[in-house]
Amino acid sequence: MQKYYHSAPSVLRSQFRSGQLVRPTSGMCGGYAQGNLVVLPRELAFDFLLFTQRNPKPCPILEVSDAGSREFVQTAPGSDIARDIPLYRVYENGVCTGEYTDVSPFWRDDFVSFLIGCSFTFESALLDEGIGIRHMEMGCNVPMYITNIPCRAAGAFSGPTVVSMRPIPHERVVKAVTVTGRYPKVHGAPLHIGSPEMIGIRDLDHPDFGDPVEIREGEIPVFWACGVTPQAVVMNVKPPIVITHAPGYMFITDVKNSELSD
Template sequence: MNSSNPSPARTVRLEARDGRLTGPTAGLASGFVQVNLVILPEAQANGFLRFCQANPKPCPLIAVSEPGQRSCEVLAKELDIARDVPAYCVYRHGELAATPVDVSDLWQDDLVTFALGCSFSFEHALVQGGVAVRHIDEGRNVPMFKTSIPLQTAGGFSGQTVVSMRPFLATEAIRAIQITTRYPQAHGAPVHFGDPAQIGISDLMKPDYGDPVSVHADETPVFWACGVTPQQVLMDAGVPFAITHSPGHMLVTDIPESQVALL
């Protein structure tokens, strides 16, 4: 793709790089894979890789960079990982220290980037399949919740799964499950639907991350494993330093969604 006539995915990245886009990326660059980012010093990267391998549902690995690289050809050409995300989170010793829109000044030669699949990637398929997505329709960030669903301990990391929620009528929920099952690299099928209390969620109007959305009396909440899970795990582990995307503010890649779908 000629950089003078960029693809929709590259347009989103350039807008983030220039500071014109600082909001969530849900519904943007339809047809292209979006990814969660976890950026760690090489000293912690090995353990985190084992954790991802042990927990592929919340942490589906798309790509891993070489230490110090701010580019990754697997994800996109002319990519700058430190500037092409609308908003980042910086963690120090398990605490959220900052939420910048550019982390160039924090970059280190030993940083390893993990790109993890994101449920935003299957939302285009849902809409194409005639299933409306509530947070897109309402112009909000997807609601995300901490749960009681345990993760597999590995690499020095442990904790509970974070989920994203989308409400549907019963017939729509069945269709959504059918569609998302085809996208294992974007969290795949839901991990739960129905009563949120069964997975430790007390109030759908009070998400731990993102924004609340309307849930009507005749609708069923459906929950998918979420790429914010690693952020909670990093905080629980008290890692000295880490950078991630801000919840809902993804890196949009040049990878077509069709490439990660099971046909």
């Protein structure tokens, strides 16, 4: 168990805010939900919000800020969206132009911030059921694949669904479905079970993002909609400016994972 497992979210957010602590957030604040951040100018925000509404499995919204606000008032009262993540990325015209521990110098009055549920929550539910998570055991990133399942487009935003894959022992697959299905706000039940070719995945050993993981005898690859989907879709549009968390450096909320279950 890592050092910050028992830390309170607000305490860690203030350490991130001061720049004292810059490290990936996996395993921090056990029991609390973490989220993906996408910050966009208001003129793109309607189409993006509509995109998330039409594609709730890859884009489960935890909170959307008011335009110009730097606080997630519901999920993290007192937070500063521009400073409370350890590491941010700034994209200009679709190109990552830098990583920063503080993006307040970039902030604009027309920014709208989207906090999107992440798989950490349902992974912790799987672990509680005694279902192991291979990429955690291997100490690497979850493998992610671009599928042939199109998202429903909204305005300029469109693209394929990206999935993450976890090998599950065949006798635990049904349990993995029902357990994660209780968490619709963090991707929910799998999109697909087994037969990767049916969703356009050719080679599990060569994921499009993340790292390959071992699939053992008797295990079935199970695919969940992935929060990389909305980021990939935003990048396609090459907006003048977008701010996101850096991969692995998430926004830690005050919301308990258990509050996200049905």
